[in-house]
Amino acid sequence: MTEREDRDLTDRLLQDAMRTRLSRRSVLRGAGVGVAGISLASLLAACGEDGDGGGGDPGGETGAPADVFAGEPGDTVNFANWPLYLDQAKDKDGNVYHPSLKLFQDATGISVNYEDVIQSNEEFFGKLQPQLQAGDPTGWDIIVITNGRQFNVLTGNEWVYRLDPSKRPNFDANATPFAKDPSYDPGNAFSMPWQGGFTGIGYDASKVNGPVTKLDDLANPAIVGTDSVGMLTSDMPDFVMINLGIDPVNSGPAEWQEAADWLLMQRESGTVRQYYDQGYIDDFVAGNAPVSMAWSGDILYYKVWAGYPDFEFLIPEDGALLWQDNMLVPVGAENAPGAAQVMDWYFDPKIATMVTEWVLYLSPAGGVQERIVEDAAAALDDGYKGYANKLTMTAESEFAFPDDALLAKTQFGTNITSDEQAEEWDNIFLPITQQ
């Protein structure tokens, strides 16, 4: 058994004990604060129409990495991420810290100001837009955005720097095939994935009337009952398209309409409990929506780590949605060289393992699964049987470590790249939820 200095087992157990995550996306956000905080900024943004976009030529295909990555890194990297999306532990004085970041600081001397301020792509983007549009620094060196509309606005307008491919040796050596060269960012020109996941179906086996296996079951009251299915507003168009045999990446309005028709049919069937932006997991756990579109890591956490053996995560027979949250360096970042170091740090399998054991999502770095197995064996040797068992179940989960057959059933979502497309999309899908 290899002894690795980066982890003290008792630390890890403490860490497990303080694990109170619900869902990276479902942390309650003060709904009122959200609007109040953003509306003025957005209005100002909307009015700043004459400011010339500070981000160079939009859509320029020059491909040269930004020269900001050359030079010495600064002292601090400002890192904005989603809640509960990085390993945590408590030190002797009871202060929460992030072990993987502490190791980074010890190794490089660069400190990372890590803040979990992102609770939705749209909202966070809305906050940054005024600065990005005016060419002002946002204050962040790394932000994490899911592939999708906001991601494309950032890259399309070049509001994020082109990364320097020579500054990511760990990424080159260890990134998994789906993390490398994704369709939404060819060649990882702008982004490196942080974590990914599947949008599939979660269900409570003790509360459904029959096996849930495919998309159509979500519209079948005989199987799932009425008013009992949770739907994820932002993921459902792509999820439905994939299950109807449409590749979202090559889809157009005609295909979107097909998905919308299915969703309308589902609404008419009376099975839908609610269309969720976030917070679906609360209703799922409480039994209000015992069948729900769900994110793989959430269900894995409840099933394996929180003691809900009846919870199941399902990739329907016809496929599921794959998404990745990506690290980007916004234009105006003051410490781009430091940011590049942090981003590559998390592609070291040893470090990536620390993150995966905590967040339970899809690691963009390879070599994690073996290390979790090792950790499980080490825990067993030390007599921590329960903890070892949880680690083993995590390492064996095909949703954390998918094989090629499973990956082949999943696809990335629609790549909307213009305002016209966005409007068309909204006109087709908004009437479903906004009733």
Place this chain on the structure above:
Amino acid sequence: MATEALTAQDASAGPPTRGRSYAGRRRRAPLWLMMPGGVYLLIFLIVPMGLLVYTSLQSGGAFSGRFYFDWDFANYTDQIVQYKTQLIRSVSYSVIVTIACLLLAYPMTYWIAFYGGRWKSSILLLILLPFFVSFVIRTVQWRFLLGDDGIIFGPLKDLGLLPDSFRVLATPVAVVAGITYNFLPFTALPLYVALERIDKSLVEAAKDLYSSRWKAFRHVVWPLSLPGVFAAFLLTFVPATGDYVNAAILGGPGTTMIGNIIQEKFLRELNYPEAAALSVILMVAMLILASIYARILGTEDDTLTTAL
């Protein structure tokens, strides 16, 4: 009406025999007193309001990197056509909420004002107490209480008193009840102020003149409390129509209110022009409804200001 005219005359007449400069200073004094609040309102109300209208007439989107002003009145017509259901639903919910709040708050505040005695302040504090906790948190607690198999309905279903399919969450009932709960204090306070100021001897006088309790209430207390009812209406109906938290937390498909649509457009679609247009539509609609109501009930009273 007569008193109204009289007051107006008084005010316009002014002090007749003052010296010019003194009168000038006297006239300017209120202006200075208004300055801090006025500047505050100018910066944080009037300017954003102007920006809102300006934004509502823009076109463009996030991909082109900007929005541009082009008198796009289609934003307004499109939104009204597309979201008339939600507009009507919001107003209907709000009407029900306002009536429910008045029915709940009137007897309660009547009792406090007339029979509260030395406990008046303490009881009022109880009404205000919920304000000490964020209303989002309180609404989320409702989800916990009203869960399909939660601590209230779970046992009732186990006992067979309720059918298994029974639920309150994700229905219009939950949304309306949630808003009613959240806005009850806004109704209660102005009502209390109006009722508290009623001279109790008027009621005694009515009784001395052989009026029944009901008649005394009908002809003395009720008319005198109308300004409070009006203020309560404004403070409840207007914000309740724009509320989106209750529909978001307690509602389901089919309970979407106009506030939810505006929030979606602002925060999810980032379609600021359409969101702004809808906000302006809602604001104007509220102004019109409130002024119609004001015409009917009259506004010549300071209960609203006192209550605030």
